[in-house]
Amino acid sequence: MTFDDLLDRAAALVRPGRRALLGLAGSPGAGKTTLAERLVRRLNGDGPDWVAHVPMDGFHLADVELDRLGRRDRKGAPDTFDAAGYAALLRRLREDEDDLVYAPGFERTLEQPLAGAVPVPRTARLIVTEGNYLLLRDDAWARARSQLDEVWFCELDEAARVRRLVARHEEFGKDHDTAVAWVLGTDQRNADLVASTRDRADLVVGPEITADEAPVPVPGAHRPSER
Structure with missing residues (x-):
């Protein structure tokens, strides 16, 4: 399957009068965000924008709450997110009743969620959301999955995934030894859990896709004829 095939499949999810939601799942560092950004950039072309990117990362619990719960050393595990809040946002986006919906973002340098950071206008007919746990069967995560038309699982060579993840932690402030320890400890436990959900993906x-660099955008390509 080529990247153009993915663009066609994503665009085909949209039906007249109905907003579509596409989820991208996968282990930490597998390329979910990169793929989401590529899809949105190519599908939107030169605009007007009809595709929006709404990451799950904005539903990280704040560090102060993780400290209260005693979970900060497991940050990134399923129970360190507001999964019910994420499911509620997806339901609101699916219902498509508001002219503008604000979703939370995530500030990588601070490693903290930011309320109201991602505006989603009603003109966005396809929502691309991505996160580790979209295919978990736990109650709140299952509610989130029920709002998604499809979920794709992003897979990357394990050595490349680990290298990418270590580099990301270093970029946002961890020294090398701390980054490696986190990736091989907390992140790896989460990655193993996510990998167990692979067979539930559409x-x-x-x-061949997740390791690629973004191609040159083609303005107007892959737009559905009616929205």
Whole structure:
């Protein structure tokens, strides 16, 4: 499957009078955010924008709450997110009743969620959301999955995924030894859990896509004829 095939499949989810939601799941560092950004950039072309990116990362619990719960050393695990809040946002986006919906973002340098950081106008007919746990069967995560038309699983060579993840932690302030310890400890436990959900995906996107650099945008390509 080529990247153009993915663009066609994503665009085909949209039906007249109905907003579509596409989820991208996968282990930490597997390329979910990169793929989401590529899809949104290519599908929107030169605009007007009809595709929006709404990451799950904005539903991280704040560090002060993780400290209260005693979970900060497991930050990134399923119970360190507001999964019910994420499911509620997806339901609101699915219902498509508001002219503008604000979703939370995530500030990587501070490693903290930011309220109201992602505006989603009603003109966005396809929502691309991504996160580790979209295919978990736990109650709140299952409610989130029920709002998504499809979920694709992003897969990357394990060595490349680990290298990418260590580099990300270093970029946002961890020294090398601390980054490696976190990736091989907390992140790896989360990655193993996510990998166990792979078979529940509608599509597996392999390393031939997730390892690629973004192609040159083609304005206006892959837009549905009616929205």
